[in-house]
Amino acid sequence: MINSLFCLFQILLVSSSSDKERWVVPGGGVEPQEEPTLAAVREALEEAGAKGLLGRKIGVFENIEKKHRTNLYAFIVTDLLDEWEDGKVMGRRRQWFNIVEARDHLAHKPVQVTYLELLNVKDLNGIVKR
Incomplete structure (x- = not known):
């Protein structure tokens, strides 16, 4: 049951800025005086062309x-978005992966693999703040 839920849950990865054949979790730095929550929304848009809800x-x-x-x-x-900043400027690609596939694609980024390990079945049902 747990494995089947992990296969249904999807994570959006972007190609690395240094190696277009490798995938990474979208993210980046927090600007001076910027809250981390706002940085997360900004970086999702800049790096992956993704709009949504935190x-x-x-x-x-x-x-x-x-x-x-x-x-x-x-x-x-x-x-x-069909076009986004890092897609145009850096040629970044994006792709959806289930958690098992994402873990394999992030093997070169062990810290990012630990992000996925924090997810569990409860998270899959309650990922949105209530």
Whole structure:
């Protein structure tokens, strides 16, 4: 049952800016004075051409060595633009994958694989904030 739910749940990945044959979770930096929630919505639009609703916060990932913090949110895609900033400027592609496939495509990004590991069956049913 759990595996079949994971195969139905979809995640949108974008091609890497450095290697167009590799996939990554869309995301980016928070601008000065910008809230992480607003950055998440902005980055989804810029990197993936995705509009939608910000769901619940899934977690915060910190890399103390690199002084880097990532806030991860569920994002419910309601619309995909035919043309978007990183698609035009950087030639980025996007593609939907189920969680099992996404995990395989993110093998070169172990930290991003951990994002997927935080999802569980409860998350699949309650991903949108109530």
